[in-house]
Structures are given as structure tokens and as C-alpha cells.
Amino acid sequence: MVEQFIEYVEKHQNDFIERLRKAVAIPSVSSDPNRRQDVFRMSEFLIDELKALGAINVETRDPGQQDFHGTPLPLPPIVLATVGNDPAKKTILVYGHYDVQPALLEDGWNTDPFTLVENDKQQLLGRGSSDDKGPVLGWINVVEAHKSLGLEMPVNLKFCLEGMEESGSEGLEPIIYQEADKYFKDVDSVCISDNYWLGTTKPCLTYGLRGVSYFHLTVQGPARDLHSGVFGGTVHEPMTDLFALMSKLVSPDGKILVPGIYDQVRPLTDAEEKTYDNLAFEMHELHDAVGSAINIHDSVRGVLQHRWRFPSLSLxxxxxxxxxxxxKTVVPARVVGKFSIRTVPDMGLDKVTELVTKYINDEFNKLNSKNTMKIVCSHAGNHWLASPEHWSYVAAAKAVERVYKVKPDLTREGGSIPITLTFQDALKRNVLLLPMGRGDDGAHSINEKLDRSNYVEGTKLLGAYLYEIAAAKAE
Amino acid sequence: MVEQFIEYVEKHQNDFIERLRKAVAIPSVSSDPNRRQDVFRMSEFLIDELKALGAINVETRDPGQQDFHGTPLPLPPIVLATVGNDPAKKTILVYGHYDVQPALLEDGWNTDPFTLVENDKQQLLGRGSSDDKGPVLGWINVVEAHKSLGLEMPVNLKFCLEGMEESGSEGLEPIIYQEADKYFKDVDSVCISDNYWLGTTKPCLTYGLRGVSYFHLTVQGPARDLHSGVFGGTVHEPMTDLFALMSKLVSPDGKILVPGIYDQVRPLTDAEEKTYDNLAFEMHELHDAVGSAINIHDSVRGVLQHRWRFPSLSLxxxxxxxxxxxxKTVVPARVVGKFSIRTVPDMGLDKVTELVTKYINDEFNKLNSKNTMKIVCSHAGNHWLASPEHWSYVAAAKAVERVYKVKPDLTREGGSIPITLTFQDALKRNVLLLPMGRGDDGAHSINEKLDRSNYVEGTKLLGAYLYEIAAAKAE
Structure with a gap:
């Protein structure tokens, strides 16, 4: 049956591209209040598609209003849909988002960002093609294929689609918690297709994300800004103290200087070390991405380990x-230094704050300054690590082998995708990140693209993954 | 004759206050293009006053146009005037400015800033009362007194009045150089009344200003801003390097850490040390000025020496x-740190740049960073030091004793007044800074004031100073 499905996708790929063309044509830019209507229009497009394919239950949840710099703006709905409700089957929740990053032709796009164009490299160019309309439609394509073929879906599918991901997923988290025992009650596992391959050649499964703890270091001295001519040399200047403190946080080669931070980092085992063999990534990809050969580590292994599994600190x-x-010859009266630490297992959020606070206080006391200092953690999001041995990952790996004829890379990411943690914490279920696009898709840049092959093979992959889940259950 | 003059000033003080009221009523804010017409109007007011008093020659020079963010704006004229041209007398050039800082009632003024109000402390409140309309009119009052009394002026006076001082004196410098051999040819000495007493109780003569060398320290790493999640820990971050370098410039207690800087500072002699005895300044005045007890030095002597005659470095x-x-979790791609050094005799501008450049380069090399670094001096203005033994200072000191019955403080200032150096360099003449207002006048703040006594006694002082010059010449 999976063969029939795969054949259907191969044959109908141009229809799927038409579907993507329609979706890209709706400029659902969530950060632009003038485009808010388009975000709503995009939700209706998806609701219509899902209803037309016979999703047995399409509902929406209203996250309420957003305070946009003092003006209330309605938030686009959370679209929930169910395809199949056979208690004998596993239920997979798929998450995606239907809003996109801003895009203007004059930003430097080669083509109109909201008109899907296929170039001679068989790349589908357009805002949202890869982030995240392509993957969302991939799931819908899977449902369409089954409906058209008269095939039963191998699992029950539930959709959770939001329209504010590019603007902080405003309003989503409470709804996930509210629906945990309701709409999401029977969910066995969660799959999110909203990240990217490590490079451009090999699919991957992503099982870890770093967390982030953000700090505000405030030094206050005079009651108002001063003139450096009149007061320079006679008063303790907040900037001098701030630079002294912030220069003690991280060394030029990226080592965090806060005592105790590395004690919390899970040791690198031989088994984990082996997962870094043969990853599809080369040093020039780092150089290309940053536009300069400023790598701290000389090996790809070093780069990826420091991106994924070691903490970092940035000013x-x-x-x-x-x-x-x-x-301008000002002596600023009150300055707030901003820095953050990317956290990894087994660093505890509270422990990180405690270590940073103690260290900064100790160092400030050494300065003998008459200024006042305050250090606070303004935001902390935890790291996330799933087990690649979980049945959902095993099924996804088999699906990759079936569709791409290679074993997927097992990757982590250096940044955070907060919704991953929310689903894990709210539903107490495994979450799999199963990307469709490539590392060079330019999700938040000009000329965003999704390779035709990634869209077509990616759609096959999503379907094959569901078949592998069903097969594993049957074993 | 000086007694007659002083009596006249005492008697006619309310007329002089009327003159100041008319001047304050013209909102000649040079930084506001909508007020540019008022700056011109203020120049006409002064020209009319000078002509009415029989200045033998009132001329203007046109500094041309200003580029105001792309829009050309006409610059207000430099007003030149001559009172007396007796070759047997000394010729004193007085400089002042007729533009003012911005002021709005809603900034927190207790009264309309452009309506002169005398409060119950006999303070004349209004924008420009002290900076610099009061002093400019002080000179005009002196001329009026002589004309009314039918008295001959003790010296020849030349005026140079500009309308862009609060906006960088745009266009003035070339005119001073052009007129050095022409309109300013016979000038024997220059007197500027555009600064303040050290405190609130005792007049002073100001004979020194610190210079300033401003630096831009640029660190460039990636070609574009990066996401700290994706790249943190794997690339050399410009901010890390910048903070490492800038933290090595100055210690929390204000010591400049650039090697060799203090070697250039003129040693403090016993004679100079004595000039710091009995200065009218108390520590609470520093605390009041900055709104906090963040003094580095515990003695008034230490505060003033570090303001006036030692260098300082501010970030x-x-x-x-x-x-x-x-x-925001950005890794900035290119950052420019700004800092400046207040310079004093005998620091050479080029030497300062050389020492800073070498030090920063040495320190950057120690970082072993792959980023690129550049340090440039973006602006350098020299320090200024006049001799208090010059006949112009001696005359001013005698005039203070005559009017105020005290010996003036001999002060320097920590900031720079670039026009002082320009006059000295262009005319090769001694420059005296002879303030009229007090240290708490709030020149650039809300509720700017000039005490009635400072305006009246100050007018007497300016006239008495001219008499002392004439008397000294006769000796």
C-alpha cells in the first residue's frame, strides 16, 4: 500500500505544486498588521482543503487578541483537524504553521516573493515554500493521496496548525495545555516538520535543541547622563563597570568563564561521539553560512558538538x-548589558541563573565601584533532548531509508524551537522533528526556496513514516 | 571714570533686564530648522542694538548653508562690530553667541522658557539668560553706559557674535581665519564670556580646557548578523573581542590603562598645587551635579585635578x-566601540593616537581572534592652556577684586570649548575666559537662569576689565 501511495505522489507532483502555489500566493505575514487579514485568509484556505479531503473534524480555537504596540489585533485561529479515529491505530499529531516571514521584492528577491516560481535548478522559489507551507501541505498531500486512491490511512492523524509562529506563537501555548486532555487526548506521538537538513544532501532526524537563558546586567551610576568632559575621571562610570563585567563572561575562543557551568554539562560518551561520524556537513558550509572563515574549531565534529551539545555564551x-x-561624548547614567547562554543537558535553568548571579556579584564586588549593579535572568527556555530509540524515530529512520535509500543523519540544533518543549511538557509524549527542506533553503532570507525533490520526496517521506509506524505496531 | 560707569550700571539695571527680556523672547534655537528664522531675527536684534549705540562699523559675514539631513538651510550671519578705533588704545575682541539650546515648557520648565521671569530669589529665568544672551548683552550694556554718560571707551572693542554655537559653530572657523588679517587685524587679546563660575559663590577666571581624542574601535566578523543559537560557540564573535578590548582601556577607578599615556602628562608642581587651595567648591556640589555619591576621589582637590589637569577615558x-x-539573541556582525580620552598638557594628539593604536593592536593580537579589527581616531581637539600672568588675566583679576571684593578663583574646565583654540590659533593672541553666570545656572537644562546680581555685577565686571586693561597699559 505504501508503494501505491508513493507512486501516486510521484505522478501527481505537479498538482501538489499547484497547491503550494496557491498557498504561497497568500502573503500571510504574521508580523505585519496590514497582512493580518491574509493570515486569516490562509487559515481558511487550509480549512477548506482539509474539509474537502474529508477530515472528519475540522475545528478552530481562537487565541484572542494581540496587543500590537497598544492596538488590539485579532489573532489568527489555531486550526485543529482529525483524519481517522480508529482506536486500533496509533494517533500522530502533526504541527505546522501557516504564517510566514516578511518579504518584499525590494529586499533583494529575484522574483516576486508571493508568486511561486520554479527555476532551472528545479527549486520552487517563494516566501513560505520551505517555512512552513511546503511541509504543512506535504501532510495534506498525504491525506489527498489516500482519499484519491481509496486507501485507508495507516494511522489516525491530528493537525494543529497555527498562524503566529513567526511572531512568537502568541496564544498557542495555553490552547495546547487546554486541549491536552481533550482534542489531543489520544495522541501517541508528535511530529513537527519545521526545521531543515543539516546540509543539502542528506535527510536527518532532529532529536535535540539547546535551551537559552537570557540575562540583563544593569549598572546604574549617576541620576542622569553626564558630559565626559566635565565628569570624566571624577566619577565611577557605569560603562566602565559593565565592560569589566561582560568581558569576564566568555573568552575570545568561546569558553564560558562562569565557574561551575561546565560541571553541569553531560559528558560526551563514546556512543554519542560515534553519532558525529559521517555527518553530511563540511566546514565550507559554516563559512558560507556566516560569510567568513571565523570558525573557532578546526573540525566539523568540533563545530557541530559546540553548536548542539555544548553551551555557549553570546554578548x-x-x-x-x-x-x-x-x-557623542556622553557618560551614560544607566546601562543594561544583554547576554545569553545556550544551555544543554543536564544544565538546570535555576542553577545557571544561580551561577551567573553569584559570579557577576563576586566580580562586581572586586571592582570597588560606587555604582549599583543588578543581574536578572529575563527569560529562560529549557533545552530539549528526545531519544532516537523511540518508535517514532525508528519509524522515521526506516521511512528515510525507503524514500532516500540512505540512513538519516541524527542531528540536534543549536537554537530553540519552544513549541517542541510545549508539546512534550503538555502532552507527555515523544516529539520528533522531521525536516522536509534543506539547510540552504533561506527560510528567513530573500529568495526562500524548497527544492522540488524535497517537496515531492518529502511528501513521500511523511506518508512512509506513517506506514512505518503502523508496521512497527503490528510487529 | 570707572566709578561713573559702575554707578550707571547699578542705576540702570532694570533697563538692562528689559534688554535681556527682549532677547530671551526670541526663541533662537539653532538646532531646530523651524526656529531658524528666529535665529536670524536675533541677529537683527543685535545689529539694531549695536547700530543704535553707535558701533562705528557693523558688518555681517555669511557662513553659507548648512546641510540639515539632506536639506539646505541658510546659516545665520556672523555679526562683526567695532566700537572705537583709537590706535593709542588696546583692542579687545569679544566673542559670544546669540543662539540657544532647545526648550519646551513640557520638558519640565516651571515657566515659559522664552518669557524672562524674575523669581523671589532674584533669578532671571529663561532660555539663553545665562547661555549666552546675558553675557552678550553685558557687553552691549557696557557700550550703552559709555554712550549715555558721554564717556570714552577705555579700549577699542570688537564683537564677533555667532548664531550656531549650540550646533557646532558651523561655518565660523573659516571666517575667523579669513578675517584674522582683516577685521581682526588689530586685536590685542580675546575675551569670551561663555562659561560659568566653578560654584555659586565666587567669580573665576578660566585659563585651561582639556582636549578630546575620540576613537572608533571596529571589530568585524561574519558578513551578516547571526543567530546565537545556530552559531554561538562555533565562531569568533565580534562583541566578545570588542568587550575584551574595551575592558582593557580604563580601570573602574578611572585610571587609563594605555601604556605611556601618563608619561606625557605635565607633572604637578608645588606652585600649581597651591592654586587648588581655597577653591570655592565642595564635594556636595559634585554629588548634586551627578545626583549620586559616586566620586572616585575623596578630596575636592582630587576631584578638580582629575577634571582639569589629568586625562580621563570614557566608554x-x-x-x-x-x-x-x-x-534579542543576535550575534552582531560588525560592532564599533566608541570611547574618548580627555587630554591635557603636554599630551600630543598624534602621540595619543599612536599609543592607543599600538596598545589596541597588541591586545587584539593576544586574543587570537579570526575577526578583523580597526582602530581610528575619528576626531581630535587639542587641550588649551593660557597663562594667568598675561596682562588680560591680570586686568580681569583686578576687575573682579574691584567689583566683587574677592580674588577670583583660577579655574580650568574638563570639557572643551573649541572656539577658544580657534581664536588662539588663528589670531595668535591670548584668550581669556571670563564667565558671568554661576555653576548652577543650568545652561543646557530646564529652568535656565541668570542671577540678577550676576547680570548686573557681571556687566560691571566686563566694563571694569576694560578699564583695568587701559590702566595697565598706562603704567
Whole structure:
């Protein structure tokens, strides 16, 4: 039956591209209030598609209103849909989003961003092609294939589609918690297709994400900004203290200098070390991505381990200081240094805050400054690590081998995808990240694309994954 | 004759306040293009006053146009005027400015900023009362007194009045150089009344200013801003390097860490040390000015020496980094740290740049970073030091004793007044800074004021100073 499905996808790929063309034509930019109507229009497009394919139950949840710089804006609905409800089958929840990043031709796009264009490299160019309309439609294509073929779906599918992902998923989290025992009650596992292959040649399964703890380090001195001519040399300047403190956080080669941080990092075992063999990534891909040969580590293994499984600390900026071009001789009265730590297992959020707070306080005391200092963690999101031995991962790996004839890379990511943790925490179920697009798709850049092959083989992969789940259950 | 003059000023003080009221009523804010017409109107007011008093020659020079963010704006004229041209007398050039800082009632003024109001402390409140309309009119009052009394002026006076001082004196410098051998040919000395007493109780003569050398320290890494989740820990981050370098410039207690800087500083002699005895300044005045007890030095002597005669280094900000409220996990691609050094005799501008450049390069090399670094001096203005033994200072000191019955403080300032150096360099003449207002006048703040006594006694002082010059010449 999976063969029939795969054949159908191969044959009907141009129809699927038509579906993607229609979706890309709706400029559902969630960050632009003038496009909010289009985000709603995109939700209706999906609801219509799902209803037409006989999803037995299409519902929406209203996340309410957004406070957009003081103006209330209605939030687009969470679209929930169910395909099949056979208690004998596993139930897989798929998450995706139907909003997109902003895009303007004048940003440097070669073609109109909201008109899907296939170039001579068989790449489908358009905003949202890869992030995340292609993958969302991939699931719908799977349902269409089964309906057209008169085939029973191998599992029950539930959809959860949101329209605010590119704007912080506003309003989604409470709904997931509310529906955990209701709409999502029978879910056995969650699959999210909203990330990318490590490189451009080999599919991957993603089983880990780093967390992030963000800090605000405030130094306050005078009651108001001062003139450096009149006061320079006579008063303790907050900027001097701030730079002294922030320079002690991380070394130029990326080592975190906060004592105790590395004690919390799970040791690298031989078994884990082996997972870094043969990953489809080369150093030039890092250089290309950053536009410069500024790698700290000389091996690909070193790069990926420091992206995925070691913590890092970055200095982001200073609030309250002079930031414009030109010269200004101000002594800022109150400055807030911003930095964050990317966290990994087994670092505890509270422990990280405790270590940073103690260290910064100790270092500030050494300065003998008369200024006042405050360090707070403004935001903390946990790291996430799933087991690649879980049946959902095993099924996905088999599906990759069936469709692509290779074993997938097992990857993690350096950034965070907060919704992953939310699903895990709210539903207490395994979450699999199963990407459709390639590492060079340019999801948030100009000329976003999804290769035709990734869309077509990706649709096959999503379906094959469901068959492998059903097969595993039957064993 | 000086007694007659002083009596006249005492008697006619309310007329002089009327003159100041008319001047304050013209909102000649040079930084606001919508007020540019008022700046011109203010120049006409002064020209009319000078002509009415029989200045033998009132001319203007046109500095041309200003490029205001792409829009050309006409610059207000430089007003030149001559009172007396007796070759047997000394010729004193007085400089002042007729533009003012911005001021809005809603900034927190207690009264309309452009309506002169005398409060119950006999303070004349209004924008420009002290900076610099009061002093400019002080000179005009002196001329009026002589004309009314039928008295001959003790010296020849030349005026040079500009309308762009609060906006960088745009267009003035070339005119001073052009007129050095022409309109300013016979000038023997220059007097500027555009600064303030050290405190609130005792007049001063100001004979020194610090210079300033401003630096831009650029670190460039990736070709574009990066996401700290994806790249944190794998690439050399420009912010890390920048903070490492800038933290090595100055210690929390204000010591400049650039090797060799202090070798250039003129040693403090016993004679100079004595000039710091009995200065009218108390520690609470520093605390009041900055709104916090963050003094580095415990003695007034230490505070003033570090304001006036030792160099200082301040960190001003970072261009290119995150500076808004909130959290953003950006790794900035290119950041420019801004800092400046206040310079003093005998520091050479080129030597300062050389020492800073070498030090920063050495420190950057120690970082072993793959980023690129560039350090440039974006602007350098020299320090200035006049001799308090010059006849112009001696005359001013005697005039203070005559009017105020005290010996003036001999002060320097920590900031720079670039026009002082321009006059000295262009005319090769001594420059005296002879303030009229007090240290708490709030020149650039809300509720700017000039005490009635400072305006009246200050007018007497300016006239008495001219008499002392004439008397000294006669000796």
C-alpha cells in the first residue's frame, strides 16, 4: 500500500505544486498588521482543503487578541483537524504553521516573493515554500493521496496548525495545555516538520535543541547622563563597570568563564561521539553560512558538538549607551548589558541563573565601584533532548531509508524551537522533528526556496513514516 | 571714570533686564530648522542694538548653508562690530553667541522658557539668560553706559557674535581665519564670556580646557548578523573581542590603562598645587551635579585635578549591537566601540593616537581572534592652556577684586570649548575666559537662569576689565 501511495505522489507532483502555489500566493505575514487579514485568509484556505479531503473534524480555537504596540489585533485561529479515529491505530499529531516571514521584492528577491516560481535548478522559489507551507501541505498531500486512491490511512492523524509562529506563537501555548486532555487526548506521538537538513544532501532526524537563558546586567551610576568632559575621571562610570563585567563572561575562543557551568554539562560518551561520524556537513558550509572563515574549531565534529551539545555564551548589546553613528561624548547614567547562554543537558535553568548571579556579584564586588549593579535572568527556555530509540524515530529512520535509500543523519540544533518543549511538557509524549527542506533553503532570507525533490520526496517521506509506524505496531 | 560707569550700571539695571527680556523672547534655537528664522531675527536684534549705540562699523559675514539631513538651510550671519578705533588704545575682541539650546515648557520648565521671569530669589529665568544672551548683552550694556554718560571707551572693542554655537559653530572657523588679517587685524587679546563660575559663590577666571581624542574601535566578523543559537560557540564573535578590548582601556577607578599615556602628562608642581587651595567648591556640589555619591576621589582637590589637569577615558557606547529594550539573541556582525580620552598638557594628539593604536593592536593580537579589527581616531581637539600672568588675566583679576571684593578663583574646565583654540590659533593672541553666570545656572537644562546680581555685577565686571586693561597699559 505504501508503494501505491508513493507512486501516486510521484505522478501527481505537479498538482501538489499547484497547491503550494496557491498557498504561497497568500502573503500571510504574521508580523505585519496590514497582512493580518491574509493570515486569516490562509487559515481558511487550509480549512477548506482539509474539509474537502474529508477530515472528519475540522475545528478552530481562537487565541484572542494581540496587543500590537497598544492596538488590539485579532489573532489568527489555531486550526485543529482529525483524519481517522480508529482506536486500533496509533494517533500522530502533526504541527505546522501557516504564517510566514516578511518579504518584499525590494529586499533583494529575484522574483516576486508571493508568486511561486520554479527555476532551472528545479527549486520552487517563494516566501513560505520551505517555512512552513511546503511541509504543512506535504501532510495534506498525504491525506489527498489516500482519499484519491481509496486507501485507508495507516494511522489516525491530528493537525494543529497555527498562524503566529513567526511572531512568537502568541496564544498557542495555553490552547495546547487546554486541549491536552481533550482534542489531543489520544495522541501517541508528535511530529513537527519545521526545521531543515543539516546540509543539502542528506535527510536527518532532529532529536535535540539547546535551551537559552537570557540575562540583563544593569549598572546604574549617576541620576542622569553626564558630559565626559566635565565628569570624566571624577566619577565611577557605569560603562566602565559593565565592560569589566561582560568581558569576564566568555573568552575570545568561546569558553564560558562562569565557574561551575561546565560541571553541569553531560559528558560526551563514546556512543554519542560515534553519532558525529559521517555527518553530511563540511566546514565550507559554516563559512558560507556566516560569510567568513571565523570558525573557532578546526573540525566539523568540533563545530557541530559546540553548536548542539555544548553551551555557549553570546554578548548581544547594551541598552542605554550611545549606539548611533558619529561621535557623542556622553557618560551614560544607566546601562543594561544583554547576554545569553545556550544551555544543554543536564544544565538546570535555576542553577545557571544561580551561577551567573553569584559570579557577576563576586566580580562586581572586586571592582570597588560606587555604582549599583543588578543581574536578572529575563527569560529562560529549557533545552530539549528526545531519544532516537523511540518508535517514532525508528519509524522515521526506516521511512528515510525507503524514500532516500540512505540512513538519516541524527542531528540536534543549536537554537530553540519552544513549541517542541510545549508539546512534550503538555502532552507527555515523544516529539520528533522531521525536516522536509534543506539547510540552504533561506527560510528567513530573500529568495526562500524548497527544492522540488524535497517537496515531492518529502511528501513521500511523511506518508512512509506513517506506514512505518503502523508496521512497527503490528510487529 | 570707572566709578561713573559702575554707578550707571547699578542705576540702570532694570533697563538692562528689559534688554535681556527682549532677547530671551526670541526663541533662537539653532538646532531646530523651524526656529531658524528666529535665529536670524536675533541677529537683527543685535545689529539694531549695536547700530543704535553707535558701533562705528557693523558688518555681517555669511557662513553659507548648512546641510540639515539632506536639506539646505541658510546659516545665520556672523555679526562683526567695532566700537572705537583709537590706535593709542588696546583692542579687545569679544566673542559670544546669540543662539540657544532647545526648550519646551513640557520638558519640565516651571515657566515659559522664552518669557524672562524674575523669581523671589532674584533669578532671571529663561532660555539663553545665562547661555549666552546675558553675557552678550553685558557687553552691549557696557557700550550703552559709555554712550549715555558721554564717556570714552577705555579700549577699542570688537564683537564677533555667532548664531550656531549650540550646533557646532558651523561655518565660523573659516571666517575667523579669513578675517584674522582683516577685521581682526588689530586685536590685542580675546575675551569670551561663555562659561560659568566653578560654584555659586565666587567669580573665576578660566585659563585651561582639556582636549578630546575620540576613537572608533571596529571589530568585524561574519558578513551578516547571526543567530546565537545556530552559531554561538562555533565562531569568533565580534562583541566578545570588542568587550575584551574595551575592558582593557580604563580601570573602574578611572585610571587609563594605555601604556605611556601618563608619561606625557605635565607633572604637578608645588606652585600649581597651591592654586587648588581655597577653591570655592565642595564635594556636595559634585554629588548634586551627578545626583549620586559616586566620586572616585575623596578630596575636592582630587576631584578638580582629575577634571582639569589629568586625562580621563570614557566608554560611550557600541554601534551595530542590540540596543533596544527586551531580548534579542543576535550575534552582531560588525560592532564599533566608541570611547574618548580627555587630554591635557603636554599630551600630543598624534602621540595619543599612536599609543592607543599600538596598545589596541597588541591586545587584539593576544586574543587570537579570526575577526578583523580597526582602530581610528575619528576626531581630535587639542587641550588649551593660557597663562594667568598675561596682562588680560591680570586686568580681569583686578576687575573682579574691584567689583566683587574677592580674588577670583583660577579655574580650568574638563570639557572643551573649541572656539577658544580657534581664536588662539588663528589670531595668535591670548584668550581669556571670563564667565558671568554661576555653576548652577543650568545652561543646557530646564529652568535656565541668570542671577540678577550676576547680570548686573557681571556687566560691571566686563566694563571694569576694560578699564583695568587701559590702566595697565598706562603704567
Amino acid at each position: 548581544h548589546g547594551v541598552e542605554g549607551a550611545f549606539y548611533s553613528p558619529g561621535d | 560611550h557606547g557600541v554601534e551595530g549591537a542590540f540596543y533596544s529594550p527586551g531580548d
